[in-house]
Amino acid sequence: MRSVPGVENAHVRIGRFALVSRILGCETPIVVIEAPAGTGKSWLMEDLSRRLGLAVSCELHCPNGPVCLWDVPDCGQSGPLPTDLPSTCRLIIAKRPDTAIPGLARADVYGKVSRIPAESLLFSLDDLTTVYPRSKATDLLARTGGWACLLAAGSTRSEEVLVEFLQAEILAKVPTVRLVSLDVALNEPGQKLGRGALKSVPFMDGRSAASGPLPGPIAACRGALCTALNRTLALRAADPVNVRAMANARATYGQFPAAIALFQSIGVWQAALEAVRQSGGVFFIHRFGSDALHDMIAGFPPEIAHHAEPLVLARAIQAIKRGEMTLAYRILVDRFGPNARDTRKVMAARDTYSLSVRFFRMLMLAWEDIDIDESLIEDCYKLLAELPAGDDLRRGSFYNAMLELYIRSRRFAEAEHVAIRAAIHYDRVDVPILSFYIDLHRSIIQLMRGDTAGARQHSNRAGAQLAKIRFESPGDARLLQLLNACIAYETGVAEPLLRFLSGDVDALADGEIWPALLELALTYGSQALGEHFSAAAARNFLDRWRVTQNRAAQFGGLIDIREVVALQNGNRWQEAHDRANAMExxxxxxxxxxxxxxxxxxxxxxxxxxxxxxxxxxxxxxxxxxxxxxxxxxxxxxxxxxxxxxxxxxxxxxxxxxxxxxxxxxxxxxxxxxxxxxxxxxxxxxxxxxxxxxxxxxxxxxxxxxxxxxxxxxxxxxxxxxGPGRARRAIESGLTRQEHRILHALSEGGTNKAIARLMGVSEATVKFHLSNLYQKLGCATRRDAVEAARARRLLG
Structure with missing residues (x-):
């Protein structure tokens, strides 16, 4: 036993009898206690000294007795190490993992060495209960993991002091690549690390994957260790050689945004471009999100960003995701020439355009106003034949694009088939946002077929995929919200769709939206506004899409058709006839x-x-x-x-x-x-x-x-x-149709401005109707009006 300074009570003595006996029981002539600073090697050597009645030496020399206790100091703190190990006595050596002792490897090969690893020096619960009540010992073990340096610091230890200790004594001599591996192990559970990735990192060197709970001592100081690690990496970033090592290591673990940023920081542009290619190129945004894509592109000089093929395609997909198809065309034309606007010409010109460019133009079909015929489908499948069999990311995306085309063509059986193929490929690459798109489309297919239960099943799966995404994706969340609102409306629940139309439709219109889902928005949105408000409200909604969706010309006809239907639903058959007759x-x-x-x-x-x-x-x-x-x-x-x-x-x-x-x-x-x-x-x-x-x-x-x-x-x-059924009850209760429509909008939380926009009237008109509504319901506030209406079954 010995006293451990700072362990709750300076006079507490923690026994290490079992470990001492284990060391002395080793039959090899050399026993090596190999552990980093702070694990109590010196304390253990003193325990052995008391047990054997021998002194501990910081230098190797052969005493007269049969055992030599050698506590090897940190490198640089003593003279040169001996070139030969003595064979006339037994050696018990305590050293750090990074300290190399001449002759030790040779002795190890011949079976003359027993090693005591760092984990063996951790105080166990049994060790602690020799001096503490079990409850306190359990608490100490949880807070320290049995690591001697944490025990010695006690419950009042300074976090900053601990950070400095970890930085100077634990991390300083760990190679840069292994520091990156440690960062991955601490922050990305489940990531595969590979054999030896954490060699020389205390308590972690045997781990090949960042899965399962962290070792006790690491978990006990995880916060301080992360801080020390970040500081150490920041210091090493001053050396371009270290930066390259960090970047390559980050790329190995799939951390491409960080890897690319590191290459960019030292101007190694070709290595940065190669990392862009490895990350998936145009699929970078699907792996890491729009913010990461923006930062990646901005990190390159303009002359590279506007010329390098992977970056040009990345800029084009960035524009598409923002709903800016015109900009996407301009980006492609500026780099690849005017023919880049024509999908068929690009796909046919194998000698002019790379596979990546031709494949990207095929993907753009989903957003383009182009007739889908059998010859185009055949050309697309010829392009598929050029993709390597193991290229799951691009093969899945091919089927994803074909899925959109088949839905547009109402070829639902083929759409379902390619959706399944796409899902298989995407499952292999584990990019949740792409799997989300497949389930989203499969839900749309079922809704278009009339299977609301199947649509709900796939929308739930889409939601589960969206939850796996590690970056913010509000636009995709809105797409799912719209889809779920349409499914609910089909089953007779109007509130989610009306709420969406009053609050989120503008944000939807300003961003990317898949064409198949836009069709649902136009169909269900115009129906809902026509039923619950008026034909004017439905036409106003459609007119807004004419303005905002000029980049999606393929929906001009559908918008016009839905306007005619809205007029028909409003019993304005002659006006509907004239509007349809005027269409081209x-x-x-x-x-x-x-x-x-x-x-x-x-x-x-x-x-x-x-x-x-x-x-x-x-x-x-x-x-x-x-x-x-x-x-x-x-x-x-x-x-x-x-x-x-x-x-x-x-x-x-x-x-x-x-x-x-x-x-x-x-x-x-x-x-x-x-x-x-x-x-x-x-x-x-x-x-x-x-x-x-x-x-x-x-x-x-x-x-x-x-x-x-x-x-x-x-x-x-x-x-x-x-719809009108509720309005009829409202009229029987003394409300006008306009008052009932405003009442319904109130129940959805609509502001005066939003209600005016939905109904196609001024805000002053809305205020006038609100005043009358309050008087008829005997209320003074919006909330009271909604509650009174629900009580009278005017809102269902």
């Missing part, structure tokens, strides 16, 4: 009426949507027209319809059949459609056709046929209770 499209009213079965072969998304607009118009204005039921049936044979488009057309068909006195066929068709919608919980798809449904369900016979199914009764009740 070959799918005119005359084209539809003459096409007959040809409607089944339309494939373009906007052509199909336009045909639906005209069939809807005819169903409302000329339901008895000869051949109209056959035309609707022909379009129902079209494989490019979404689930909600198909349900809508089926309702028009039932309506037309009833007006043509084909009652039994009408009832059968409407029952099948209602049952299908009920099984999918597709409330919004039915509610947009409430004009036709209301007319048919007013008939007693039709209501009885539909009422035989509990599920159908439930979903029809939901359709009735949403």
């Amino acid at each position: 499209t070959h799918v005119t009213l005359e084209f539809v009426t003459r096409s007959g079965n040809g409607l089944a072969h339309l494939s373009d998304r906007d052509d199909v949507a336009m045909a639906l607009v005209w069939l809807r118009h005819l169903a409302q204005t000329s339901p008895t027209r000869a051949g109209l039921a056959d035309q609707i049936s022909a379009l129902l044979d079209n494989a490019h319809l979404t689930g909600r488009q198909r349900q809508a057309a089926e309702i028009w068909l039932a309506f037309v059949l009833r007006r043509q006195r084909r009652t039994q066929e009408s009832e059968s068709q409407l029952r099948r459609t209602a049952e299908q919608a009920a099984s999918q919980n597709a409330v919004a798809s039915l509610s947009e056709e409430r004009i036709f449904l209301a007319d048919m369900t007013r008939l007693k016979r039709q209501s009885e046929v539909l009422g035989r199914s509990d599920a159908v009764r439930r979903i029809l009740r939901q359709v009735k209770e949403t």
Whole structure:
């Protein structure tokens, strides 16, 4: 036993009997106690000295006795070490790991050396309980890990003193590369380190991966150790040789932003560019986020950033992520020439453009206004054949791009197939944001097919992927929020979408948005505003997208079509006819009426949507027209319809059949459609056709046929209770339609400015209606008005 200065009580003595006995029991002629400073080597040697009755020497000499206790001082603190180890006595040596003793390796090879590692010098719980109550010993062990230097410092130790000790005594002689490995071990659990990565780092040199709990003594001083480590690395950064070593080590562990920044700090541009390539190039933003991409590009001189291919492509993807397609084109044209604007020309010019450039232009198809035909699909797959079989990142991204194209073309079976292929590749590279995009698209596919349960399942998976991302990605979080709001709206829950439209849609419009999701935003957003506010509010919403999405021209037609539908939903059929008639499209009213079965072969998304607009118009204005039921049936044979488009057309068909006195066929068709919608919980798809449904369900016979199914009764009740159904109750309570709309906006937390924008009126008008609303509800505040409305079931 001995006294340990500073351990709670200066007179406490902690026994090391077991360790002393273990050392003396070694049968080899040489025993080496190898541990860094602060582990109590000298204390242990004094314990051995007392046990043997021998003095401890700082120099090697052969005493008359059989044992020599040699406490080797730190290098530089004594004269040169002996060139030979004596063979006439037993040696017990205490030394630091970085101290090399001539002849020791040779003796080790011949089996003459036993080693006592640093871990063996840690005080155990049994050691501490020899002098402390078990509870206190347990607490001491938790706070120190049994490390002698921490025990000696006691509970009142200065953090700064500990940092200085760790920096000077523990880290000073650790090689720079291993310091980086230690930083990874401390800050990136699960990262593979490799054999020997932490050699000479106390208590860590046996670890090959930064997984599992840290060793007790390291965990006990982790904060101070991190500070000491950061200071040591900062000091070594003054030497370009060390900076290179740090950068290469960071790259080895996949810390490419840090590696590139280090190379840039010493002007080693080619090494920095190589690190950009290793990081994935255009996929850098997906691995590390937009802020890291910005810093990486800004760290290069302009002449390199505007010429080096990996940086040019990185700048282009940066522009796309900001929603600036025009800028992306300009970046490519400035570097690769005017042909870079034409996807087909770039993909075909193998001798002119590298695989990376051609592949990037293929990826851009997802954002471009370009006709998708079979020849283009074939060209894309030819490009896939050039990608190495093990290039999971680019292969996954190829299928990701094709996924968007197939969704746009309404080829849902093929879209689902490539989504699965993309997911397989992305799982191998572990880039969560890319896997997020796949689940996001798979959710969209299911929603377009009418499967709300499947859509919710994939959106939940997308949320789980988003949670894994290590950088901030507010734009992608908004995409998921929009998708979930659309799913909720389809199932009859309007609040999330209305809240999104009043608070987040502007931020969405100013950033990147996947085209398939933008289609949902336009479809569900215009429907929600039309149902809960007015056709003017829906048109105002669409007009805003015309301005902000001039860079996504492929949606001009869809925006116009949704405006026509909004007018139709507002019972403004002549105005809707005139607006549709003014559109630049070959799918005119005359084209539809003459096409007959040809409607089944339309494939373009906007052509199909336009045909639906005209069939809807005819169903409302000329339901008895000869051949109209056959035309609707022909379009129902079209494989490019979404689930909600198909349900809508089926309702028009039932309506037309009833007006043509084909009652039994009408009832059968409407029952099948209602049952299908009920099984999918597709409330919004039915509610947009409430004009036709209301007319048919007013008939007693039709209501009885539909009422035989509990599920159908439930979903029809939901359709009735949403939108105008609530407004009707509000009017019966004495509120005007405008007051009810404002009340609904209040429930979503809308400001006067936001409500005015949604409704297409001035803020003064909103204030006027609010004053009347408060008076009718007997309230004085917005919150009280909402609570009173909920109590009267005016908000559902």
